[in-house]
Amino acid sequence: MKNRRNFLKTAALGAAVFSLDSVAATAARAQAKAPVKGKPIVISTWDFGRAANEAAWEILKKGGRALDAVEAGVRVPEADPNNHTVGYSGFPDRDGRVTLDACIMDEHGNAGSVAALEHVTHAISVARLVMEKTPHVMLVGDGALQFALANGFKKENLLTPEAEKAWKEWLKTSEYKPVINIENKSYTPTNGATAFNPLMLPGNVYNHDTIGMVAMDTEGNLSGACTTSGMAFKLHGRVGDSPIIGAGLYVDNEIGAATSTGVGEEVIKIVGSHLVVELMRQGYPPEKACKEAVDRIVKRSPSKAKEIQVGFLALNKKGQYGAYCLQKGFSYAVLSKDVNNALIDGKHHF
Numbered sequence: 001m002k003n004r005r006n007f008l009k010t011a012a013l014g015a016a017v018f019s020l021d022s023v024a025a026t027a028a029r030a031q032a033k034a035p036v037k038g039k040p041i042v043i044s045t046w047d048f049g050r051a052a053n054e055a056a057w058e059i060l061k062k063g064g065r066a067l068d069a070v071e072a073g074v075r076v077p078e079a080d081p082n083n084h085t086v087g088y089s090g091f092p093d094r095d096g097r098v099t100l101d102a103c104i105m106d107e108h109g110n111a112g113s114v115a116a117l118e119h120v121t122h123a124i125s126v127a128r129l130v131m132e133k134t135p136h137v138m139l140v141g142d143g144a145l146q147f148a149l150a151n152g153f154k155k156e157n158l159l160t161p162e163a164e165k166a167w168k169e170w171l172k173t174s175e176y177k178p179v180i181n182i183e184n185k186s187y188t189p190t191n192g193a194t195a196f197n198p199l200m201l202p203g204n205v206y207n208h209d210t211i212g213m214v215a216m217d218t219e220g221n222l223s224g225a226c227t228t229s230g231m232a233f234k235l236h237g238r239v240g241d242s243p244i245i246g247a248g249l250y251v252d253n254e255i256g257a258a259t260s261t262g263v264g265e266e267v268i269k270i271v272g273s274h275l276v277v278e279l280m281r282q283g284y285p286p287e288k289a290c291k292e293a294v295d296r297i298v299k300r301s302p303s304k305a306k307e308i309q310v311g312f313l314a315l316n317k318k319g320q321y322g323a324y325c326l327q328k329g330f331s332y333a334v335l336s337k338d339v340n341n342a343l344i345d346g347k348h349h350f
Contacts, residue, residue, distance in 0.1 A: 056069040101243035
């Protein structure tokens with residue numbers, strides 16, 4: 001009888017402990033999912049990210065949504081005729097056609113994307129409409145254009161005289177066939193002509209080919225946007241990482257957000273931005289997570305990695321940010337109440 005009473009007391013005590021543990025675990029999960037207020041902040045790639053940040057900040061400082069901020073921000077370089085790597089005045093493909101890629105992602109995990117879009121400057125705004133008005137994530141080519149025109153966008157010529165001149169100069173020495181790594185180093189033609197080095201074009205377009213932006217608003221919610229005209233003189237139909245959710249951009253509102261820039265083919269192969277966010281989920285700070293992603297690229301293709309540029313930029317739920325890249329020269333812009341749109345040099349592998 002005594003043993004039975006002891007057994008019942010032990011069982012009751014164990015049940016009580018289990019119950020307390022369950023309550024604690026439930027409370028911890030609820031706390032993790034509870035809204036986290038935060039200080040607004042916006043970060044973006046390259047020096048032209050500073051002007052983009054200013055536009056985004058106008059929304060964030062008034063308590064606006066991060067999604068609205070990143071869309072407004074990247075629309076600035078999309079419309080800049082002096083920026084030949086994003087939107088209007090972007091360098092064309094080998095056929096002389098300017099094709100744009102973009103994606104956007106909000107705090108709820110919703111995403112929209114367009115690829116190989118022609119004749120519309122603000123690809124990012126079309127991507128947002130894909131997210132909000134269709135059951136799809138991505139529209140491409142003629143379908144993306146048809147959708148844009150049906151939603152009020154005007155058809156326009158994106159090939160400016162300066163970009164057309166650069167394309168025609170490239171055509172003098174190019175052979176019209178795929179050439180490995182022509183985007184990243186001088187190509188020596190077989191007809192005896194002097195090689196044209198696209199890396200000498202204004203803005204070093206083969207490294208500075210994207211604007212990626214992520215932001216946190218006053219509610220602690222994250223969103224991101226990424227937009228580009230892609231690599232100059234690419235094969236018609238080529239799509240890089242920029243419009244691909246998980247490669248060029250990824251947002252997880254419980255953890256953080258990341259974006260990328262550089263040679264998109266290498267980013268796609270490691271699903272780069274998603275990798276960075278997942279590493280932050282494991283406890284990596286943003287810069288270390290970006291470094292690990294860069295190291296993956298080096299490990300996959302050590303010799304090729306020395307000839308190209310890839311950079312990652314990340315922001316976590318705490319408002320901490322960081323970046324890392326393959327080569328020296330990648331910079332990113334940060335704007336918050338504490339940081340006055342500073343341009344920061346990303347740490348690099350080589």
